[in-house]
Amino acid sequence: MNVDNTQSQMRKGVLEFCILSIIRNGEVYPSEILDKMKQAGLNILEGTLYPLLTRLKNATLLNYRWEESQSGPPRKYFSLTEEGEKFYQELATTWDQLSNAVNNIINANAIDYE
Amino acid sequence: MNKVININLAGRLLPIDDEAYSQLTTYLNWLKQHFGKEKGGMEIYSDMEDRIAELFHDKLKKDNVSIAKEDVQSVIKIMGSPEQIVMETSDEFIEPEIEQLRPAQGLPQSNLAQPSGKKLVRNANDKILGGVCSGVASYLNVDVAVVRIAFVLLTLLYGSGVLLYFLLWIALPAYFIPTTQLKRRLYRDLDGKILGGVCKGLSAYMNVSVNWLRLFFAFPLLGIIFFNIINENELASFSTAAFPTLSLLYIVLWAILPKASTLTDKMDLRGEKIDVQNLSAALKTENSAVPTPVRNSGSNFFVVLLKIFAYTILFFVLGTLALVLIAILIGLLALLFGFSTLGVAVMPFSNIIFEHSWQSSLLYISAILAAVIPIVAIIRWLIHLIKKPKKTNKWVGYGLGITFMLSIFTLFYVGSDLFSDVKKEFILEERLSMVQPKDTLTIGQIRDSISTSAEDFTFVRETVAGGYEFEAMSVKVVPSADSLYHLNLIRQSNGKNVATAQQYATAMPFRFAQDSSGLSFPRYISLGGPKVYRGQLLTAEVQIPKGKVFRMGDIPKSFSKSWRIKGHRGYTINVNDHPNWKANTLYKMENDGSISPLP
Numbered sequence: 001m002n003v004d005n006t007q008s009q010m011r012k013g014v015l016e017f018c019i020l021s022i023i024r025n026g027e028v029y030p031s032e033i034l035d036k037m038k039q040a041g042l043n044i045l046e047g048t049l050y051p052l053l054t055r056l057k058n059a060t061l062l063n064y065r066w067e068e069s070q071s072g073p074p075r076k077y078f079s080l081t082e083e084g085e086k087f088y089q090e091l092a093t094t095w096d097q098l099s100n101a102v103n104n105i106i107n108a109n110a111i112d113y114e
Numbered sequence: 115m116n117k118v119i120n121i122n123l124a125g126r127l128l129p130i131d132d133e134a135y136s137q138l139t140t141y142l143n144w145l146k147q148h149f150g151k152e153k154g155g156m157e158i159y160s161d162m163e164d165r166i167a168e169l170f171h172d173k174l175k176k177d178n179v180s181i182a183k184e185d186v187q188s189v190i191k192i193m194g195s196p197e198q199i200v201m202e203t204s205d206e207f208i209e210p211e212i213e214q215l216r217p218a219q220g221l222p223q224s225n226l227a228q229p230s231g232k233k234l235v236r237n238a239n240d241k242i243l244g245g246v247c248s249g250v251a252s253y254l255n256v257d258v259a260v261v262r263i264a265f266v267l268l269t270l271l272y273g274s275g276v277l278l279y280f281l282l283w284i285a286l287p288a289y290f291i292p293t294t295q296l297k298r299r300l301y302r303d304l305d306g307k308i309l310g311g312v313c314k315g316l317s318a319y320m321n322v323s324v325n326w327l328r329l330f331f332a333f334p335l336l337g338i339i340f341f342n343i344i345n346e347n348e349l350a351s352f353s354t355a356a357f358p359t360l361s362l363l364y365i366v367l368w369a370i371l372p373k374a375s376t377l378t379d380k381m382d383l384r385g386e387k388i389d390v391q392n393l394s395a396a397l398k399t400e401n402s403a404v405p406t407p408v409r410n411s412g413s414n415f416f417v418v419l420l421k422i423f424a425y426t427i428l429f430f431v432l433g434t435l436a437l438v439l440i441a442i443l444i445g446l447l448a449l450l451f452g453f454s455t456l457g458v459a460v461m462p463f464s465n466i467i468f469e470h471s472w473q474s475s476l477l478y479i480s481a482i483l484a485a486v487i488p489i490v491a492i493i494r495w496l497i498h499l500i501k502k503p504k505k506t507n508k509w510v511g512y513g514l515g516i517t518f519m520l521s522i523f524t525l526f527y528v529g530s531d532l533f534s535d536v537k538k539e540f541i542l543e544e545r546l547s548m549v550q551p552k553d554t555l556t557i558g559q560i561r562d563s564i565s566t567s568a569e570d571f572t573f574v575r576e577t578v579a580g581g582y583e584f585e586a587m588s589v590k591v592v593p594s595a596d597s598l599y600h601l602n603l604i605r606q607s608n609g610k611n612v613a614t615a616q617q618y619a620t621a622m623p624f625r626f627a628q629d630s631s632g633l634s635f636p637r638y639i640s641l642g643g644p645k646v647y648r649g650q651l652l653t654a655e656v657q658i659p660k661g662k663v664f665r666m667g668d669i670p671k672s673f674s675k676s677w678r679i680k681g682h683r684g685y686t687i688n689v690n691d692h693p694n695w696k697a698n699t700l701y702k703m704e705n706d707g708s709i710s711p712l713p
Contacts, residue, residue, distance in 0.1 A: 004201075005201075008201060008202055012202070030161065030165060031165065031168060045192070045193065045194035045198055045199070045202060046162075046165060046192050046193045046194065047145075047162065047193040047194035047198070047199045047202070048194060048199070048202045050158045050161040050162045050165070051149065051152070051158045053161070054154045054157050054158045054161070055154075057154075058153065058154050071171075072125070072126055072167075072168065072171060073124060073125040073126065073164070076161070
């Protein structure tokens with residue numbers, strides 16, 4: 001069993017959810033998403049963000065518009081569509097259930113060991 | 115020291131040194147190629163280029179020097195190495211294919227994930243028919259082409275390959291095996307190829323010198339020439355025998371192997387790991403290798419000779435194939451468009467077999483369709499196998515299938531209709547008055563103006579009036595109950611029912627000639643009123659007193675033949691020779707009723 005593979009699977013699962021919730025808090029451009037993730041302690045390969053964004057956009061969950069920036073070329077600012085909002089809500093419910101369940105399991109184990 | 119150049123990356127001007135530049139182009143090219151396969155891939159690529167430029171820009175603001183090799187390395191670390199990107203984004207490639215397959219085949223979703231552990235499954239990701247071969251290939255960790263060829267070879271063994279394939283198709287579940295798991299693929303390598311790059315690809319795959327493989331494929335051709343010159347007959351005939359096999363193998367490989375078009379494909383072919391170091395190494399050899407093939411083919415006489423040979427053979431093989439196909443097509447077209455006029459040539463007596471002309475037209479059309487559709491289906495299947503079009507029109511296949519079934523059904527219908535037309539039999543015996551012969555009775559034939567060789571058994575002939583006449587006159591000799599000669603005429607025919615059979619049997623006009631020396635019968639009988647032939651036969655039964663000698667004169671062979679068609683419990687046609695009369699021979703009616711020829 002390859003630990004790298006399992007870790008990457010775990011990350012993949014939550015990555016879309018994280019991206020959607022960052023965008024939901026307000027229009028952002030890609031490097032901003034990366035910065036926010038880094039601040040939160042989630043380090044991802046940047047090369048994996050761009051394919052995901054394009055995919056979410058092609059699935060009509062995201063919208064974007066171009067905006068001029070002072071330092072360089074214009075940037076893509078992403079926002080959630082109505083569909084994206086619905087998608088997010090479903091993921092949020094699942095995440096609540098999942099994180100509760102996982103925490104319960106981990107904590108139960110911890111108590112058992114004590 | 116390193117040269118520094120200025121580049122424009124995604125709208126930003128960046129000073130970059132030489133070494134860093136070549137690494138960066140390698141990386142960017144790989145990204146372009148990798149994501150280019152995906153829907154919206156160019157957008158992903160330009161976003162990433164954008165980000166890379168931004169990262170460099172930030173770097174320059176801090177250090178205020180040019181971009182160096184280390185900076186490129188650190189950017190690649192941030193963005194992800196080719197291997198990491200393949201691993202982290204591979205799912206995105208597979209998902210669209212799952213979406214397509216699920217409604218079409220009704221496979222449950224759980225089947226489409228990767229199999230856990232190493233299991234023998236069918237691979238829905240890379241398939242020609244059911245994905246059996248590529249599943250086996252990924253299980254054995256060999257190239258799928260090797261397995262496909264093995265199955266084709268197995269099929270030559272009493273078709274066991276086909277059987278095995280279908281068994282595995284039924285038995286194995288379907289999974290999507292990610293393409294990244296399939297290492298070392300067999301491709302055709304077009305760099306420095308002679309014909310299709312098959313040998314070049316095989317040599318890279320098997321790590322054997324390409325010239326050995328070329329020798330292997332060219333050996334029958336060279337062998338035929340060489341061994342014939344030195345008069346080594348056995349080796350020459352061995353070469354001749356090996357020639358079609360190897361040419362066919364080459365053409366099959368040419369057709370089924372994909373060409374290694376991208377750099378990644380070429381590295382797959384050699385089983386190399388895809389990372390930045392390897393990529394730039396491969397890129398360098400690629401760039402330096404560009405002029406070599408030109409120099410090679412220009413100077414190497416052997417290669418040019420081989421190329422001419424190979425193209426001649428290929429031209430010959432494909433030309434023959436094309437000619438055969440064209441001939442078949444022309445034949446079929448002629449049949450299709452001209453069946454009404456050509457009908458007579460194809461099946462000359464259809465109007466004496468069928469009561470209605472639509473029956474024969476129906477028979478022609480359905481017979482042609484039943485013969486043509488399998489050919490069309492085979493050609494279609496071969497084209498699919500070679501070209502693998504993205505979309506196949508199911509309805510063409512369904513249409514062909516339904517038409518085929520209909521034509522088979524029609525064939526049976528027309529056939530059974532024909533059989534029911536001869537179901538009933540009618541036989542009528544009448545006594546004719548006969549002049550008693552003075553001397554030996556001679557049985558002969560009435561000559562007519564149309565000359566037909568007596569030896570021929572033509573059965574049907576056309577009359578001047580446009581009708582048909584049949585060799586349906588039979589002569590039978592039986593012992594007479596008294597001391598006199600008698601003549602009976604037996605009329606027989608089949609028909610849909612007894613009434614029709616009777617009508618056919620009595621409609622035939624019968625004339626015969628007699629005088630004191632003997633009897634003469636016509637060779638050909640016309641059907642009278644009816645147009646169709648339903649087993650009509652006239653038999654002249656000559657009764658001869660025991661002990662008398664009689665003579666068969668200049669009679670045709672057909673007088674010896676008689677038949678009965680029985681429609682009861684299946685159909686039987688009995689054809690009898692009673693006895694096989696010889697012309698111009700004396701026979702004696704013995705006292706026990708048997709007939710023996712006199713010397």
